[in-house]
Amino acid sequence: MVEPLREVVEALIVEEHVVFTLPDLCRACGADAAQLQALVSEGLLHPAGNTPSGWRFSGHSLARARTALRLNRELDIELAAVALVMDLLDEIEVLRDRLAHELPGG
């Protein structure tokens, strides 16, 4: 008996191996260029390159942009506040991590 051949899909780790252009990231986030440009000017995303057409976003930008857009849309908070919330969330994560390491048995 021969099992039917199944195609195995190759996967790339986005955070390590993917670089996005602006149109790539738009498509991956389901957002338009103006929305992502707003995230860049708010300092939420830090692409390399000088002009939007030359921008290159790291793989980490995907999760960051999606979180920012979700907070913006679902909590109805403006981008400056989203930037603050995300900085605070990052800080909470660092503190939680430290707490976990300092607790006995951690």
Place this chain on the structure above:
Amino acid sequence: MDFKNYYAVLGVNRTATHDEVKRAYRKLARKYHPDVSKEADAETRFKEVAEAHEVLIDPEKRAAYDEMGQRRERGQPFEPGGFEFSGRGGEAMGDGDARFSDFFESLFGRGGGERQRHPSAGRMPTQGEDHHAKVVIDLLDAYLGAQRSINLRVPLVDAQGHTTLQERRLDVSIPKGVREGQHLRLAGQGAAAHGAGQPGDLYLEIKFRPHPQYRLDGRDVHVHLPVTPWEAALGAEVPLPTPQGVVQLTVPPDSSQGRKLRLKGRGLPGKDPGDLYAVLNIVLPPSTAEGAKAAYQAMALAFQAFDPRTAATTSSEA
């Protein structure tokens, strides 16, 4: 299908004003938004709250919902559907995993509140959309790399505009070293193209299934290593099972309970591999075993001057 009490979900009266609905929603959204909430069922609760808000904040939808509620109270048949709306798109909700309930869709249709994608300025109009999903994998698959079948539920719209969820099975090669919270990109596995364009990509967010032995901390992995009191006291070479096979580990003399022995580079692999920590767990032989009592009594005699209470106090006062 269960009737959903959207007023109860938001905790407002039937007579609540537009502003009251908005305030109630904002407060609950902050409490349950999955990105900021640590509540265990945050995602489910947030979806309920968002759905209730979607209906109650929109005068047309609220009127239709109220009418159906009244019909139901008068004992008339529960008869969803048939409402027509002015077509104002609801607020975008995110992805396939954030769909509204069947109750909602039977009342308003999928278009009634569905996330309308923003027309994208920078992309080809014929290219398929990118999709996102979350998958749970075994830690060992990330350690060693593996081929796994995953099952996804994909919303499919038929010619009548009805949406059903279709099971889709995909064989994926999981790359070695992927970590929790990272994303995998499966090129061309997103939505089909409109016309002749390229299909979209599929992104999978990775979560690990908890493992009975290995505890994960970022890229580092912790494992408990049971040792005997004499191994801990005198030092020993003991075998340690790791995801990459058994290694011989040197336990240094005078190791105390909970001591962590680091195996550099034996955590999650990758560009910057993590470390594996063996956490010593000293296990006493039961005193009921043959000869055990005599052995413990001999120890007591040999260590008459040893008092762990005073020793512990002085050493922890630093």
